[in-house]
Amino acid sequence: MAIKILSVDDELDLEVLLTQYFRRKIRKGEYEFAFAHNGLEALKLMLDQPDFDIILSDINMPEMDGLTLLTKINEMRNPALKCIMVSAYGDMENIRTAMNRGAFDFATKPIDMEDLERTIEKAVEQIAFIKEAQKEHNQLEAIQYDLTVARDIQQSILPKQFPPFPQYSQFDIYATMNAAKAVGGDFYDFFLIDDNHLGFSIADVSDKGIPAAIFMAISRTVLRATALRQLSPARVLQQSNELLCRESVNNMFVTVFYAILNIHTGELVFCNGGHSRPVYIQHEGDVSMLPLTGGLALGVMENATYQEKTIRLKANDSLFLYTDGISEAMDGDYNQYGNERLIKVCRSMKNMSAKEMVETMNKSVCEFVNGALQSDDITMLALTYKGE
Structure with missing residues (x-):
């Protein structure tokens, strides 16, 4: 593409000099010249053809001098447009003023065409650098826009209305997901399987960023669709695993905890596919982690088998589900938050609402990391069984 x-200049002989001296570059399509005889003509041309790269302007002209034209060009805020000012050798005051106002360089009369050529070449190098930087900046802005849209889409597929089922007083549930990047691989979900059973899950994809976000959406869709067929937790994870093993790319997998609560009896049937153990907060008893059920993460191996276990929640017993972004959160000295601290905070959660439980844990983690960069997605889900 030609440099325009x-x-x-109000002297016609400069047009002849430029077209003769640069005739080879003009013929090759490297340079393209246009001419104006004063600042007003130049501005009109620039409005008609806003793609000029270099302005070569005399300082002393009638009907808008070069310094005024330079001010008008600066108002256009185009960093890729370079101005080379021309003046008599002894007119150093105006040349100094032009340079202070942002002119790229200057040439003195009578013009040394070889020196002017070198000046133009330097300007061309600067213009190419700025245009490439602008291109990269625009690309980054486009990527950031896409990430913002992806984040909004990802957040939109997670339940966000709390309380989600105000017609049911038997349980209280609340959840949040905070991605380490614009988008993440964690998710939570909950839904009514029928009038008597609540299904809920929490999961963590092995990767981060865009690939994890895509696999997260697939995993969440597969898990929910399978669960709504009213299968047991072990069967849900088994069938979801078969589907995800076919969809997995780059050896991605997802750890999942899935449970079904009978909202009338408090019976909880759960299956853990390689996920962090939820915390069982007994209202009138101990605080401990739920036992493992021996299942692999989903998407690792076809034909994997899954087992489930059952407990019975009493009134005001709670469960706190989380991803390892909490237990592995690090402070500035790379110390981990750890399970011991997590259990300690959970002991303080008795008699709290589900939302208060999540907020309490979030506050504790924030105080621990003390401003250190979040390295992993953080997702939490708290559930309290109220009883009939």
């Missing part, structure tokens, strides 16, 4: 140069 606008020469602004």
